[in-house]
Amino acid sequence: MKFLNDRALERLRGSSAPDLSGTRYELCELIARGGMGIVYAADDKKLNRRVALKILDSANSAPELTQRLIREARILAQLEHPGIVPVHDIGHLSDGRVFYTMKFVEGARLDKFVAQLSSLPERLRLFLRICDAVAFAHARGVLHRDLKPANVMVGPFGEVLVMDWGLAKIVQEASSSVETVLISQKERQSEEETQSTVVTGHGTVMGTPGYMSPEQARGETEKIDARSDVFSLGALLKFVVGSLSEPRPLQAISAKAMAENPQARYASVSDLAADVSRFLDGLPVSAYSETTLERLGRFYRRHQVAILLITAYLVMRFLVLYFFHR
Amino acid sequence: MAHGESFPVTRYSVLAAAGSANAEERSRALDILFSAYWKPIYKYLRLKYSQVPQDAQDLTQGFFAELLERELLSRFDPAKSRLRTYLRLCADSFALNEMKAASRKKRGGEFAHVALDFSAVEDELRAQTIDPASIASPESLDDFFEKEWIRSLFSSAVEDLKNLCESRGKQKAFAIFESYDLDGEENISYADLAERHSMQVTDVNNQIAWARREFRRITMERLRALSGSEEEFSREAKALFGEVLK
Numbered sequence: 001m002k003f004l005n006d007r008a009l010e011r012l013r014g015s016s017a018p019d020l021s022g023t024r025y026e027l028c029e030l031i032a033r034g035g036m037g038i039v040y041a042a043d044d045k046k047l048n049r050r051v052a053l054k055i056l057d058s059a060n061s062a063p064e065l066t067q068r069l070i071r072e073a074r075i076l077a078q079l080e081h082p083g084i085v086p087v088h089d090i091g092h093l094s095d096g097r098v099f100y101t102m103k104f105v106e107g108a109r110l111d112k113f114v115a116q117l118s119s120l121p122e123r124l125r126l127f128l129r130i131c132d133a134v135a136f137a138h139a140r141g142v143l144h145r146d147l148k149p150a151n152v153m154v155g156p157f158g159e160v161l162v163m164d165w166g167l168a169k170i171v172q173e174a175s176s177s178v179e180t181v182l183i184s185q186k187e188r189q190s191e192e193e194t195q196s197t198v199v200t201g202h203g204t205v206m207g208t209p210g211y212m213s214p215e216q217a218r219g220e221t222e223k224i225d226a227r228s229d230v231f232s233l234g235a236l237l238k239f240v241v242g243s244l245s246e247p248r249p250l251q252a253i254s255a256k257a258m259a260e261n262p263q264a265r266y267a268s269v270s271d272l273a274a275d276v277s278r279f280l281d282g283l284p285v286s287a288y289s290e291t292t293l294e295r296l297g298r299f300y301r302r303h304q305v306a307i308l309l310i311t312a313y314l315v316m317r318f319l320v321l322y323f324f325h326r
Numbered sequence: 327m328a329h330g331e332s333f334p335v336t337r338y339s340v341l342a343a344a345g346s347a348n349a350e351e352r353s354r355a356l357d358i359l360f361s362a363y364w365k366p367i368y369k370y371l372r373l374k375y376s377q378v379p380q381d382a383q384d385l386t387q388g389f390f391a392e393l394l395e396r397e398l399l400s401r402f403d404p405a406k407s408r409l410r411t412y413l414r415l416c417a418d419s420f421a422l423n424e425m426k427a428a429s430r431k432k433r434g435g436e437f438a439h440v441a442l443d444f445s446a447v448e449d450e451l452r453a454q455t456i457d458p459a460s461i462a463s464p465e466s467l468d469d470f471f472e473k474e475w476i477r478s479l480f481s482s483a484v485e486d487l488k489n490l491c492e493s494r495g496k497q498k499a500f501a502i503f504e505s506y507d508l509d510g511e512e513n514i515s516y517a518d519l520a521e522r523h524s525m526q527v528t529d530v531n532n533q534i535a536w537a538r539r540e541f542r543r544i545t546m547e548r549l550r551a552l553s554g555s556e557e558e559f560s561r562e563a564k565a566l567f568g569e570v571l572k
Contacts, residue, residue, distance in 0.1 A: 003449075
């Protein structure tokens with residue numbers, strides 16, 4: 001029996017890696033493995049740049065998943081926005097598998113990055129940029145349906161990118177095949193961890209427990225609309241605020257976004273973002289009815305400098321008058 | 327399993343067969359298990375307990391005999407650990423008891439079907455780059471055992487692939503796979519291989535892709551047969567062929 005040295009072992013372990021010969025790309029390393037596909041870093045030999053290359057796992061290359069990957073690439077190609085990872089190319093490998101390449105995002109996933117932001121306003125501003133990207137997609141008729149911290153990347157210059165549109169739904173295609181792959185609660189397999197995207201026995205992605213709206217979890221596909229993403233953003237807002245003390249208006253915003261009944265949620269991502277912006281600006285938010293005391297407190301915080309200056313002026317004026325008339 | 331014997335059908339489970347009432351099937355399952363594990367166990371015991379080759383050989387054969395006599399496989403619980411971990415722990419326990427009793431006797435005749443070439447394993451150990459400083463730590467020995475298990479699994483799969491290629495008249499495919507993936511000839515390109523085997527570069531690409539696919543399929547079948555459960559198989563398969571590019 002032939003003795004295999006350590007180098008041979010490593011090569012053989014990598015033998016499942018896609019063979020990119022015949023393409024303009026050269027494989028570098030595995031970045032991530034998801035429910036449906038694998039993302040590798042690759043070098044574009046023609047343009048001399050690093051790209052991310054997404055491909056189906058060979059074991060799961062069923063025709064419907066191939067169509068899903070093509071569809072994901074085409075959806076991304078239509079969403080040209082600074083907050084959405086851009087697609088560069090799509091093609092076939094020699095073994096017939098479809099791949100597409102996209103911008104290689106260096107940075108950290110939101111779930112790793114958020115701890116670096118120590119102040120609430122910083123975290124909320126980051127959240128608003130996620131909302132911008134999702135609102136843009138909604139305006140183009142695309143729902144993400146798998147918004148979670150692991151699907152948001154923050155680049156080295158603070159750029160925020162919403163990733164993994166593999167579960168996206170084009171709203172106009174309400175009766176498309178995407179709908180048929182969503183499965184009922186009973187059919188769901190138990191997830192390995194709360195942030196894992198739930199995958200059916202056929203490898204079909206449907207959402208992530210904790211971030212997926214109730215109607216999505218129940219498989220009520222006809223009820224899924226922009227408010228399902230609003231629910232996920234509400235969960236994301238809670239995650240982003242995290243361990244920082246969460247003021248009541250912000251709690252109310254999350255609660256409204258994550259309401260069980262879609263009718264009780266914000267009608268759009270823009271409405272949710274507007275409420276968070278109002279909170280940042282010290283203005284009243286639509287999700288919360290404040291008491292008189294809270295209103296005074298907010299008024300004080302918003303005009304703190306002016307109030308202090310006026311108070312200082314009045315105190316000085318009083319002291320001057322008091323001493324001159326003594 | 328004797329050399330040249332083709333690997334059993336997919337979904338074959340060594341554990342299930344080892345508990346079978348059919349003596350022939352049981353013996354075959356134990357041979358498969360033995361052929362997959364004897365080298366890793368031998369190397370592991372030899373290094374961990376600083377045994378001379380003869381004593382490590384006796385321990386290895388004795389361990390597998392004990393596995394059979396005490397029906398240790400029937401006590402394995404897939405919910406608690408991987409089969410590999412269980413066997414390693416059993417080997418540890420056996421070796422400690424044997425060394426304490428110091429009454430080791432030659433055993434292992436039950437596995438007569440498997441040719442045990444201990445001198446070849448000693449050659450392998452000499453050829454391997456092992457950092458003596460790292461051997462002392464239990465973690466590094468666990469890693470060592472893991473790597474030897476993978477080496478044993480892949481070696482058997484390569485042997486099966488070679489037999490498959492010969493039976494299908496695809497010796498060139500195996501030769502290309504061997505040069506490129508197994509021997510890792512320095513700076514060899516698909517064009518070099520095409521010239522060497524008088525074929526087009528695209529043919530080299532196709533042949534190597536076919537050989538890799540078959541290697542992976544054979545390895546997966548072996549892995550499934552040697553896994554304690556489907557869950558263990560899934561985890562092992564992902565660990566084996568998953569995040570390996572660095």
